[in-house]
Amino acid sequence: MKLNIACIPGDGIGPEIVTEAKKVLNKIASVYGHEMVYTDILMGGASIDVHGVPLTAEAVETAKAADCVLMGSIGGNTATSPWYKLAPGLRPEAGLLALRKALNLFANLRPAVLYDELADACPLKKEISQAGFDMVIVRELTGGLYFGERYTTEEGGVRKAVDTLTYNENEIRRIAIKGFDIAMKRRKKVTSVDKANVLDSSRLWRKVVEEVAADYSEVTLEHMLVDNCAMQLVKDPAQFDVILTENMFGDILSDEASMVTGSIGMLASASLNDSKFGLYEPSHGSAPDIAGKDIANPIATILSAAMMLRFTFDLDKEADEVERAVKNILEKGYRTADIMSEGCKLVGCKEMGDLLADEI
Amino acid sequence: MKLNIACIPGDGIGPEIVTEAKKVLNKIASVYGHEMVYTDILMGGASIDVHGVPLTAEAVETAKAADCVLMGSIGGNTATSPWYKLAPGLRPEAGLLALRKALNLFANLRPAVLYDELADACPLKKEISQAGFDMVIVRELTGGLYFGERYTTEEGGVRKAVDTLTYNENEIRRIAIKGFDIAMKRRKKVTSVDKANVLDSSRLWRKVVEEVAADYSEVTLEHMLVDNCAMQLVKDPAQFDVILTENMFGDILSDEASMVTGSIGMLASASLNDSKFGLYEPSHGSAPDIAGKDIANPIATILSAAMMLRFTFDLDKEADEVERAVKNILEKGYRTADIMSEGCKLVGCKEMGDLLADEI
Ligand SMILES: CC(C)[C@H](C(=O)O)[C@@H](O)C(=O)O
Numbered sequence: 001m002k003l004n005i006a007c008i009p010g011d012g013i014g015p016e017i018v019t020e021a022k023k024v025l026n027k028i029a030s031v032y033g034h035e036m037v038y039t040d041i042l043m044g045g046a047s048i049d050v051h052g053v054p055l056t057a058e059a060v061e062t063a064k065a066a067d068c069v070l071m072g073s074i075g076g077n078t079a080t081s082p083w084y085k086l087a088p089g090l091r092p093e094a095g096l097l098a099l100r101k102a103l104n105l106f107a108n109l110r111p112a113v114l115y116d117e118l119a120d121a122c123p124l125k126k127e128i129s130q131a132g133f134d135m136v137i138v139r140e141l142t143g144g145l146y147f148g149e150r151y152t153t154e155e156g157g158v159r160k161a162v163d164t165l166t167y168n169e170n171e172i173r174r175i176a177i178k179g180f181d182i183a184m185k186r187r188k189k190v191t192s193v194d195k196a197n198v199l200d201s202s203r204l205w206r207k208v209v210e211e212v213a214a215d216y217s218e219v220t221l222e223h224m225l226v227d228n229c230a231m232q233l234v235k236d237p238a239q240f241d242v243i244l245t246e247n248m249f250g251d252i253l254s255d256e257a258s259m260v261t262g263s264i265g266m267l268a269s270a271s272l273n274d275s276k277f278g279l280y281e282p283s284h285g286s287a288p289d290i291a292g293k294d295i296a297n298p299i300a301t302i303l304s305a306a307m308m309l310r311f312t313f314d315l316d317k318e319a320d321e322v323e324r325a326v327k328n329i330l331e332k333g334y335r336t337a338d339i340m341s342e343g344c345k346l347v348g349c350k351e352m353g354d355l356l357a358d359e360i
Numbered sequence: 361m362k363l364n365i366a367c368i369p370g371d372g373i374g375p376e377i378v379t380e381a382k383k384v385l386n387k388i389a390s391v392y393g394h395e396m397v398y399t400d401i402l403m404g405g406a407s408i409d410v411h412g413v414p415l416t417a418e419a420v421e422t423a424k425a426a427d428c429v430l431m432g433s434i435g436g437n438t439a440t441s442p443w444y445k446l447a448p449g450l451r452p453e454a455g456l457l458a459l460r461k462a463l464n465l466f467a468n469l470r471p472a473v474l475y476d477e478l479a480d481a482c483p484l485k486k487e488i489s490q491a492g493f494d495m496v497i498v499r500e501l502t503g504g505l506y507f508g509e510r511y512t513t514e515e516g517g518v519r520k521a522v523d524t525l526t527y528n529e530n531e532i533r534r535i536a537i538k539g540f541d542i543a544m545k546r547r548k549k550v551t552s553v554d555k556a557n558v559l560d561s562s563r564l565w566r567k568v569v570e571e572v573a574a575d576y577s578e579v580t581l582e583h584m585l586v587d588n589c590a591m592q593l594v595k596d597p598a599q600f601d602v603i604l605t606e607n608m609f610g611d612i613l614s615d616e617a618s619m620v621t622g623s624i625g626m627l628a629s630a631s632l633n634d635s636k637f638g639l640y641e642p643s644h645g646s647a648p649d650i651a652g653k654d655i656a657n658p659i660a661t662i663l664s665a666a667m668m669l670r671f672t673f674d675l676d677k678e679a680d681e682v683e684r685a686v687k688n689i690l691e692k693g694y695r696t697a698d699i700m701s702e703g704c705k706l707v708g709c710k711e712m713g714d715l716l717a718d719e720i
């Protein structure tokens with residue numbers, strides 16, 4: 001099979017982790033007889049430096065022409081980077097938001113898994129973490145407050161800013177269907193998160209989610225208020241299978257959940273549209289402080305590549321193989337600095353990529 | 361001094377915990393020579409049952425006529441309570457939202473403290489919790505998404521819902537001033553939380569907070585994105601002193617922070633206006649499952665009463681005395697069921713109130 005992959009190395013540690021992901025994909029290609037074709041795209045700070053904008057129309061076209069996008073990370077350190085002196089619409093993140101919209105990537109899937117081998121890194125105490133947990137947050141990614149109309153104005157000398165949170169039933173239905181479809185392949189439980197005791201958009205959310213649920217009699221649906229969910233993720237993460245929620249709540253809760261695993265350097269993500277197209281990227285950021293030092297953890301990007309094999313190319317066997325390799329390498333005791341613990345073998349970014357490629 | 365206190369026992373465990381708070385306040389009155397005058401108000405489910413609405417205009421007037429409001433908790437179990445079959449504006453929470461607005465209670469203060477004696481209840485592992493933590497979340501309470509214009513409509517047969525997030529500079533300034541004033545009496549650090557990389561309201565928030573900060577040269581200000589803050593609360597809660605944020609972010613983060621303490625039954629809150637008026641209530645909910653069983657923990661309400669003595673009446677000595685009594689009783693090993701641990705003495709709600717009153 002020929003796999004047409006647009007790559008966005010991006011900023012900070014982005015380029016090095018994407019290089020390791022390609023290494024692993026190339027090994028998959030040679031073992032399973034596929035052909036990987038990579039086309040690099042500039043986005044974020046890397047694009048600002050060259051083109052003056054975080055995403056060009058050509059970059060969007062190149063992405064559209066590919067089967068999918070594999071991304072490293074974008075942006076820098078807001079306190080020290082000159083990119084953050086630019087107008088908001090010209091900053092690195094604006095490129096990512098624009099690409100999500102242009103590619104209609106409405107479904108963001110972020111697994112938060114406690115790896116047995118990394119249980120010591122979990123910030124929760126043993127009584128809670130020993131139950132283990134394995135959830136996926138299904139976040140709506142192209143609607144809500146982050147894409148609504150917004151403006152800043154002055155009324156009688158008083159500055160005022162407005163953001164708008166809008167959802168229509170179609171936007172809610174398609175993400176709910178994704179959530180339930182994913183639950184069907186897992187433990188068949190959906191926790192839909194909203195603030196229906198206050199927001200109109202949340203009440204519509206709840207209604208449409210219930211309509212969708214009617215088609216999935218095997219799936220257990222529960223509703224949870226967002227403030228309560230923020231508590232439950234700390235108190236009892238094992239209760240969750242699929243968390244289904246809107247854009248902003250998903251942003252906050254998925255970051256909380258990833259921190260609860262204690263190994264954010266291990267967490268993949270996929271942003272999907274209605275067909276097979278997807279953008280795959282690690283859940284973590286660009287970590288500019290450790291960029292170029294060969295100490296970043298490439299595993300989240302490599303596992304994102306595994307999600308890509310599974311979702312965009314239906315290459316389940318190959319995806320399983322990548323995930324198995326990660327498990328084996330952890331079992332053998334290899335660790336990058338972020339997940340290092342006593343008695344384990346410390347390796348750099350490149351060496352971790354080599355080990356994983358060799359394991360396949 | 362004559363203290364005119366409007367009381368809202370409310371629903372669930374509300375009445376029993378307010379009774380114990382009055383017991384402690386009465387002891388304070390007799391020891392320090394004050395006079396407590398209580399006027400009870402119905403709100404939430406209790407008001408719906410009697411008046412058909414969660415808050416009457418008379419109730420608001422009674423509250424306004426008092427020096428402050430002491431509240432238990434309102435609402436029930438959304439799954440089983442008939443109140444949740446009512447239209448949203450008629451449900452228990454609508455009463456609380458309306459009262460906040462009517463009394464202009466724009467500043468919500470929620471301390472999240474790890475008590476030494478209760479460190480075992482903390483869901484975080486020792487490596488993190490041993491540093492201890494003591495923060496207060498200063499949440500804007502009468503603006504933003506929870507009070508913006510909202511509507512649900514149909515366009516071409518497609519249902520659509522809209523909520524609006526509006527802040528003007530005056531609303532931001534007054535809460536920022538509260539946050540910095542509080543920081544001046546604490547460890548002099550403010551973490552302002554927003555989503556300024558996306559939202560216009562957050563960018564205005566950040567600007568106005570910086571303008572206010574200019575008047576507090578002794579206070580260190582840092583900005584943090586809300587998704588990052590949700591992570592940091594789990595990873596390293598000791599870094600926070602004052603967290604200053606808008607309504608919705610504050611709702612989510614303060615609940616997360618309270619769960620991180622592991623003893624939500626201990627956490628007080630105050631909602632203040634521009635003058636000395638305040639509404640004081642525990643951070644926890646109405647716990648209908650344990651209502652009337654004399655097992656609820658009244659300490660959060662009692663500590664809320666201490667905040668009331670301090671903020672509304674400037675009775676610092678009396679407030680200190682209540683807080684000291686709580687510390688002593690914990691040191692002596694008395695615990696309600698929610699904070700019980702091995703080797704401690706289990707007591708009920710009433711007995712805890714008696715012990716605390718006796719300690720004064
Ligand atoms: C970079 C930012 C705009 C983005 C978001 O909030 O959507 C990021 O936090 C994420 O979660 O992917």
Ligand SMILES: CC(C)[C@H](C(=O)O)[C@@H](O)C(=O)O
Pocket residue numbers: 197198227453456457611
């Ligand atoms: C009851 C509800 C409307 C309220 C809120 O979200 O403001 C509650 O969650 C709180 O935090 O006080």
